[in-house]
Amino acid sequence: MEAAAALGAAAAPEEGRGEEEAAEWAWSWGAGTDGQLGNGGFDDHHLPQPLLLPIRCRGRVSLVAGGGAHAIALTSAGEVFTWGRGTHGQLGHGNLDNVPHPKFVKFLENHIVTCVSAGWNHSGFATDSGQLFMCGDGSFGQLGTGDNHSRSLPFEVAYFTSRHVEKLALGMRHSLVLLKDNSVCGFGSARRGQVGKCTSRNEKSHNVPRIIDGFGDVKIVNIYANGDHSAALDEYGHLYIWGRALIGQHDNDQPWSVFPSLSISQVALGWHHALLLSGGELFTIGVYRHQKCDHPVPGNVVGQQSKTSATSSSHDGSSSVSTLEKVPCIDGEEVVQIASGTEHSALVTGSGSVFTWGWGEHGQLGLGDTSDQVVPQRVNLTVSPGSRGIYCGSGFTIAVDLA
Amino acid sequence: MSAYDEVEIEDMEWNAELKAYTYPCPCGDLFQITLEDLRLGEEIARCPSCSLFLTVVYNAEDFADAKEPAHKPGPSPVAVA
Numbered sequence: 430m431e432a433a434a435a436l437g438a439a440a441a442p443e444e445g446r447g448e449e450e451a452a453e454w455a456w457s458w459g460a461g462t463d464g465q466l467g468n469g470g471f472d473d474h475h476l477p478q479p480l481l482l483p484i485r486c487r488g489r490v491s492l493v494a495g496g497g498a499h500a501i502a503l504t505s506a507g508e509v510f511t512w513g514r515g516t517h518g519q520l521g522h523g524n525l526d527n528v529p530h531p532k533f534v535k536f537l538e539n540h541i542v543t544c545v546s547a548g549w550n551h552s553g554f555a556t557d558s559g560q561l562f563m564c565g566d567g568s569f570g571q572l573g574t575g576d577n578h579s580r581s582l583p584f585e586v587a588y589f590t591s592r593h594v595e596k597l598a599l600g601m602r603h604s605l606v607l608l609k610d611n612s613v614c615g616f617g618s619a620r621r622g623q624v625g626k627c628t629s630r631n632e633k634s635h636n637v638p639r640i641i642d643g644f645g646d647v648k649i650v651n652i653y654a655n656g657d658h659s660a661a662l663d664e665y666g667h668l669y670i671w672g673r674a675l676i677g678q679h680d681n682d683q684p685w686s687v688f689p690s691l692s693i694s695q696v697a698l699g700w701h702h703a704l705l706l707s708g709g710e711l712f713t714i715g716v717y718r719h720q721k722c723d724h725p726v727p728g729n730v731v732g733q734q735s736k737t738s739a740t741s742s743s744h745d746g747s748s749s750v751s752t753l754e755k756v757p758c759i760d761g762e763e764v765v766q767i768a769s770g771t772e773h774s775a776l777v778t779g780s781g782s783v784f785t786w787g788w789g790e791h792g793q794l795g796l797g798d799t800s801d802q803v804v805p806q807r808v809n810l811t812v813s814p815g816s817r818g819i820y821c822g823s824g825f826t827i828a829v830d831l832a
Numbered sequence: 833m834s835a836y837d838e839v840e841i842e843d844m845e846w847n848a849e850l851k852a853y854t855y856p857c858p859c860g861d862l863f864q865i866t867l868e869d870l871r872l873g874e875e876i877a878r879c880p881s882c883s884l885f886l887t888v889v890y891n892a893e894d895f896a897d898a899k900e901p902a903h904k905p906g907p908s909p910v911a912v913a
Contacts, residue, residue, distance in 0.1 A: 460860045462881065498860035514860075549856050568845070601856055620843060700858055701837075771858030790882050791859055824859040 454487050455480040456810065459770075459793030459825030463498035464529030465513035466825060471529055475792030475799065477810055480827060481530045482510065488815075490829045495770070495822025496547030496599070501554075502531055502829075507541030509534040509554060513822075517550040518581025519565030525581060536583050537562065547822070548599030548654075554583055559593030561586045561606060569602040570636025571617030577636055588614075588638045600654035600672075601700075605661075606638060607652045613661060613684075614638040621657040622682030623672030643683040644669065655769065656700035666692035668705065675703055675715045676752060688753065697769035697821075699787075704756075704767045704774055711756040711764050711776065757804055759784060770821035776805060781813030783828050791824045833883070835876070839863075841890035844877070846901040853877070857884060870895040 456477035457466040464471055468478040482490065482502060492503045499513030499520060510531040511520040518525055521534045537554060540562075544555040551565030551572060562583035563572040570577055573586045593609035603617030603624050615624030616638045624634075625641035647663040654660070657673035661684060668691070669684035670676070675698075676687060688705070695706040702715035762778035769775070773787030773794060784805035785794040792799055795808045808828075815832035836858070844853035847862070853870070854862040857879040863886045865877035870890065877886040 460881070463860065465860065497856060788858070790884075822860070823856075 453479050453811065454830040455482050455490070455828070456795075457500075457825060457827045458795035460498070460791035460823070461825065463514035464527045465495075465498045465500055465822055467500065467512040467529065467531050467827075469530050471527070473791050475795070476797050477795050477808065477828065480829070482829075483531070483533075486510070488830070488832050490818065490831060492545060493818065493820040493827050493829060494545045494547040494552075495820050495825065495827060496552065497549035497601075497823045499547060499550075499552070500820075500822055500825075500827060501545045501547050501552055503542055503545045507543060507557065509537050509542050509545060511552065514550070515581075517566035517579045519547070519550050519552045521552060521554075521564040521581070521583045523582045534583070544594075544596050546597045546599040546604075546654075548604065549601040549823075551599060551604070552583075553597045553599055553604060555594040555597050555606075559589070559595070559609065561589045561594045561597065563604070567636070569618040570634045571599070571602055571604050573604060573606075573616040573636065573638045575637050586638070596652055598652045598654040598659075600658065601656050602634075603654060603657070603659070603672075605641075605652045605654050605659055607649055607661075611644075611648055613641045613644065613649055613652060615641050615659070618657070619682075621673040621680045623654070623657050623659045625671070626682045641671075641684065643671075651696070653696045653698050655698035656771065658698045658700075658703070660696055660698060660703070662693055662696060666694060666707070668693050668696065670703075675701075695767050697767045697774070699769040699774070700771040702769070702772075702774075702787075704769055704776075705753075706764060706767050709763060710758075711767065713754050713756060713774070714752050716752070759805055765816070766819050768819045768821040768826070770826065771823045773821065773824075773826070774805075775819045775821055775826050777817050777819040777828070781815075781817045781830075783808040783810055783817065783819055785826060788824075793821075793824050793826050795826060835887040836884040838887045838889060839877075841870075841888055841894075844888070848900070851900070853888070855886060857882065859884070867895070867898060867900060871898065 457480045458477050461473050467480045489504045491505045494501045502510045512528050512531045515526045541557040542554045546553045554562045564580045564583045567579045596607040598605045606614045618634045649661050651662045659672040661669045671681045671684045691707040693707045697704040705712045764776050766777045775785045786802040786805045789801050818829045820827045844855045847854045852864040852866045857863050859882045861881035863877040
């Protein structure tokens with residue numbers, strides 16, 4: 430007995446470590462030439478690859494934010510890791526290097542970060558004390574620092590030192606912040622109305638945060654940004670969108686309430702489309718721009734659906750034509766989380782299955798090829814014992830077992 | 833195949849290293865069009881990493897004998913106070 434135990438103990442460390450490293454719990458796939466897959470390399474991958482987050486993060490990742498070609502992981506302890514393209518300082522490591530594996534952001538080690546977001550080439554970090562730190566490309570004023578400089582170390586945005594930042598959402602060239610007092614601020618490129626009303630026609634961007642008006646008295650619970658789009662959800666699940674037109678032809682420089690009959694729980698924005706989760710049903714608005722001319726016949730279709738069905742425009746809050754489309758249900762599985770890249774979409778179901786669809790040229794669908802897909806397709810990942818998170822950057826996708 | 837999107841030249845950024853006007857491509861790389869292309873009246877900006885391309889909207893006369901734009905301040909390797 431004793432001998433056996435001793436033998437077991439002697440053998441355990443090696444075996445144990447081997448098993449731990451082999452047990453996969455975080456994956457990435459898609460465009461990888463800037464190191465954004467965090468798998469140690471600089472190549473595209475068409476199938477899920479192990480994402481090299483430190484093993485001590487296992488079960489402690491609370492959020493991953495994907496940008497143009499970089500990503501940020503946040504742990505439940507408020508630690509931050511970044512990887513991918515660093516050309517504008519967006520990784521926050523004090524240099525401009527691309528990093529092909531998740532790297533701890535030392536600058537923030539004495540802060541408890543509670544929210545992160547990644548834009549095209551910029552990054553934002555909100556702390557438990559309500560501070561906001563930004564780094565990366567500042568050429569459109571998207572760091573909110575009052576100038577158009579880029580920064581390679583997280584820099585506290587002075588505007589928010591006397592305010593309490595709850596959430597942030599970064600788009601291609603703009604940034605949105607939700608404050609504890611319920612106001613929504615915007616800064617960065619203003620060309621498409623994405624940071625609210627401009628004071629003059631010639632104003633193309635602003636580099637100091639400004640409050641975006643137009644929400645009335647409702648409580649805003651979440652904000653979203655991608656491309657030149659902005660969105661917010663209020664406590665009733667009502668959606669507001671502004672910025673570049675997602676519905677109809679016209680950009681909007683103030684929040685516009687759309688689909689008031691829906692009670693939306695989650696939103697994911699792309700560059701020309703958005704996903705909306707409402708009462709267990711998944712809808713898309715807008716289009717997958719790259720494939721507007723050809724709608725390939727769905728192959729390998731999951732479930733019994735034939736085509737996505739366009740609903741009538743009765744949900745539309747305006748007179749413009751609505752493009753609200755219902756995404757076919759997936760074998761009766763419940764959708765628990767949605768994510769959107771620039772031109773692809775992903776979801777995870779209650780049983781931990783990951784599905785992807787949309788543009789696939791860089792393998793961002795993780796299906797082993799570069800084909801586009803018009804309906805959700807199942808990604809071949811082991812079934813998760815607990816909950817699984819799904820996240821997208823521009824041309825890549827990340828899945829992480831959360832517990 | 834049609835253009836992925838249409839972008840005005842003033843929304844593109846001059847990249848001194850690439851010697852081209854650039855705009856983000858949804859794949860993560862950059863659509864690019866050189867000054868020489870613009871002088872010749874080219875309207876297509878291509879991405880070196882994928883099949884997508886952009887239509888660039890600009891006034892050809894503005895670029896008939898255009899010079900390289902002034903270099904914009906690049907990112908500083910350290911935090912600026």
